[in-house]
Amino acid sequence: MQDQTDDRTLITRIAGQDQAALRALLGRHQLRVYRFVLRIVRREAVAEEVTNEVFLEAWRSAGSYEARSSVGTWLLSIAHNRAVSTMRRRREEAIDDETAGAIADDGDDPEVATQKLDKAAQMRRCISALSAEHRTIIDLVYYHEKSINEVSEILGIPLNTVKTRMFYARKKLSELLAAAGIDRGWP
Amino acid sequence: MSGIDEHLSEREEIEMLLPWYVTGRLDAADTARVEAYLAQHPDMLHQLALIAEEQTVTVEDNEAIRPRLTSAGAIVARTQAPGSAMRAWFDGVVDSVKGLFQAPTPGAVRWAAAAAAVIICLQAAALGTLLTQNTGGYHTASRPGIEGEQAPVALIAFTDRAPIADIARVLAENRLRVVDGPLPGGFFSVRFEDHATGEEQKKRFDAILARKDLIRAVMTGH
Numbered sequence: 001m002q003d004q005t006d007d008r009t010l011i012t013r014i015a016g017q018d019q020a021a022l023r024a025l026l027g028r029h030q031l032r033v034y035r036f037v038l039r040i041v042r043r044e045a046v047a048e049e050v051t052n053e054v055f056l057e058a059w060r061s062a063g064s065y066e067a068r069s070s071v072g073t074w075l076l077s078i079a080h081n082r083a084v085s086t087m088r089r090r091r092e093e094a095i096d097d098e099t100a101g102a103i104a105d106d107g108d109d110p111e112v113a114t115q116k117l118d119k120a121a122q123m124r125r126c127i128s129a130l131s132a133e134h135r136t137i138i139d140l141v142y143y144h145e146k147s148i149n150e151v152s153e154i155l156g157i158p159l160n161t162v163k164t165r166m167f168y169a170r171k172k173l174s175e176l177l178a179a180a181g182i183d184r185g186w187p
Numbered sequence: 188m189s190g191i192d193e194h195l196s197e198r199e200e201i202e203m204l205l206p207w208y209v210t211g212r213l214d215a216a217d218t219a220r221v222e223a224y225l226a227q228h229p230d231m232l233h234q235l236a237l238i239a240e241e242q243t244v245t246v247e248d249n250e251a252i253r254p255r256l257t258s259a260g261a262i263v264a265r266t267q268a269p270g271s272a273m274r275a276w277f278d279g280v281v282d283s284v285k286g287l288f289q290a291p292t293p294g295a296v297r298w299a300a301a302a303a304a305v306i307i308c309l310q311a312a313a314l315g316t317l318l319t320q321n322t323g324g325y326h327t328a329s330r331p332g333i334e335g336e337q338a339p340v341a342l343i344a345f346t347d348r349a350p351i352a353d354i355a356r357v358l359a360e361n362r363l364r365v366v367d368g369p370l371p372g373g374f375f376s377v378r379f380e381d382h383a384t385g386e387e388q389k390k391r392f393d394a395i396l397a398r399k400d401l402i403r404a405v406m407t408g409h
Contacts, residue, residue, distance in 0.1 A: 016366055017266075017364060018366055019263045022262070023259045030256055034255075039249070047255070051256070052257050055262055124244055124247075124248055127244065127245065127248065128248075139245060141207065141210060142210065142241060142242040142245035143245050146212065163204070166203070170238075170241065173241065
């Protein structure tokens with residue numbers, strides 16, 4: 001709660017064009033925003049630039065921040081919008097499909113795949129093979145530990161869609177693991 | 188408590204909530220609902236282990252990312268692009284002043300603010316001494332290692348009925364930028380955006396003080 005209060009104070013100061021406050025905000029959130037963006041755009045240079053744009057937008061629009069959500073959630077919401085529009089511009093969705101196909105092929109020989117990779121590594125690989133939508137929601141829930149309401153705000157989707165999307169992301173992950181020879185007993 | 192879909196079974200609805208139950212981000216009503224279901228259906232406990240496993244890998248995956256980050260200094264430098272600064276400043280003033288006027292001010296808070304204002308006055312007097320010492324004129328504070336433009340040069344309080352747009356205009360006309368606030372007593376720290384001489388700065392403060400309809404108080408080194 002203290003962090004949230006401090007974050008809001010920083011935004012108020014940024015609205016007054018306090019550059020020291022922007023530096024402090026970067027110190028607190030830049031890495032998490034970068035990781036979130038990188039997992040969507042998958043290119044370090046692109047993620048770096050999108051992250052910069054997120055904080056420049058925060059600088060410009062701090063005066064309109066309404067404190068309905070935490071500053072971290074607000075920044076991730078900006079980050080998601082920018083990352084998705086960047087992806088659209090670069091038409092990189094096709095790369096996701098190619099990667100997913102490659103993973104499915106690995107599943108043709110589950111015994112060999114299991115020998116090559118331990119379970120955690122397999123899961124890491126399968127998460128990476130999920131669609132951008134599914135990867136993003138898994139990151140938001142598991143790594144950023146966002147609530148249903150917060151995910152809804154960041155992604156701009158209804159609460160029920162948040163729940164079903166997470167459910168199907170997990171289901172798809174289990175299917176990919178099963179194809180790689182790891183049966184988790186669910187679904 | 189969240190409703191999901193009336194066509195889903197209770198089991199499916201609970202399954203959908205489990206990730207947030209494991210991360211501790213479920214509201215109290217849904218947490219109770221999940222726990223009640225798990226107590227009656229222990230076979231679903233297996234799911235919690237799967238989710239914990241998924242979370243561990245996801246966290247490790249994220250933490251393993253080597254950051255390729257632009258320095259804060261480079262990003263801050265980009266905030267000074269033409270047009271960006273003035274817009275952000277104006278929005279900041281509007282937002283800060285709006286917050287001040289919308290804040291409730293019960294009697295006790297007013298007295299606390301008044302007491303704080305006295306402290307602010309003392310601080311302003313000390314600031315004023317620093318600003319004018321050795322020169323007899325009006326200069327922004329500066330010392331090695333600190334950019335002079337970062338130092339506030341005055342504290343300003345606005346009247347209760349001052350329209351936000353008018354405040355923004357009068358500050359802009361006099362090239363003043365809000366750098367902090369609202370402070371106790373409703374004051375804002377301001378500094379000049381240009382390199383006006385001491386005499387020019389004094390003229391501008393006089394012009395601001397003349398706007399009694401907008402300005403409640405100005406505290407400078409003069």
